[in-house]
Amino acid sequence: MSDIRLEQVTVSVPTHDGDRQILGETSLHLTERRVALVGPNGSGKSTLARLLNGLVPATTGRVVVDGLDVARQGREVRRRVGFVFTDPAAQLVMPTAREDVALSLRRTHRDRAQRLAAADRVLADFGLDGFGDRSVHGLSGGEGQLLALAGVLATEPSVVVADEPTTLLDLANSRRIGDLLLSLPQQVVVVTHDLELAARCDRVLLVRAGRVERDGEPAEVVEHYRAHA
């Protein structure tokens, strides 16, 4: 399992009235296989997730993944940490499903024929056989999110960070993506409003007003959040 450390990390953004702190000083050591971040909108949980592969830089402190400093060794960290966004439309950048997965593989497969064959294998692994030539625009929300996940996992990261991956999905697709995430061999850090999904993780962090308010056993943290939402 990977080893994620946040050492006295803060995140601030400049505003007209000076700097506004989005995430207060936070130190964490994440080694569990399934970690969920829950909390109200705007609480800082997405910011915390985005720190893990350098999408958001820490203002102070440092983030370390498997001994690699995210600020200094961002390229190596991004090879280890895959990121799934809420809206697959933002993540799928190529016209067809096969080409989008193949884009992820450009770094590892220089030969085009091999790359496309590998992309087809990845699509088949995710039950997306026959989707190769489909426009990414024509996919349903669940299919799009599945493809986005396939594109991330094609590069075989050791950590998958997912930022509200089920928020835009209907109940069936939400369960499908949730089940898939929890069944991955990789370490998974998931930001979610789905408390059932959070309760199935090994550790849950409740983030509120830019700080980790509760951290521990899923049942206890979820219960606390339900009672004090």
Add this chain to the structure above:
Amino acid sequence: MSAQLLGLHQPGTTLLHRLAAGAKLVGLVVASLVVVAVRGPVSALGFLALAVALLVWSGARLGLTLRAMRWLLLTAAILGAWTVWQDGWPRAVEVVGDLVALILLATTLTVTTPVDEVMDAVARGLRPLRRVGVDPEAVALAFSLMLRAIPSTITLAEESRDAAVARGLERSPRARLIPFVVRVVARARDTGDALHARGIGD
């Protein structure tokens, strides 16, 4: 929905499909130079007819392609009306004919060539420029993102228009334009984040 299909690769076995992507790209560049260099309404209509013929030959669904292009054609029509007013009919036919011919030629390229193949051709073609600091993979990626951006930008424009109509603001250019521009910029930022997160372009 039809806008999303504009320029989407459609598999086929025509000669245009079998030609190497690099040859088609060079052909498009040369054709563009010729279309711009040769003046006059008669040649413009000739180029337009040739472009339509190539698109039909490629096996593209013509009705769908033209429907997807309706906003581009509307823009060309407005440009044509302006040119008629400013410079007369012959010049308007030349400007609109050349413009639509170039759009159709580019559409023929994207219909007959997977974007991945175009990226490889661009990256291969630019490899000698590595010595002067050009990153061929980054340019190829920018090229493919530009192709991808055309249909998605049209979709954003349609959604922004629908939102304005739903609020009874169909006559307000501000209600259409400002959300559209904001969403295009937001989409560009999201795409940048997604590429960054996937380690593409590192």
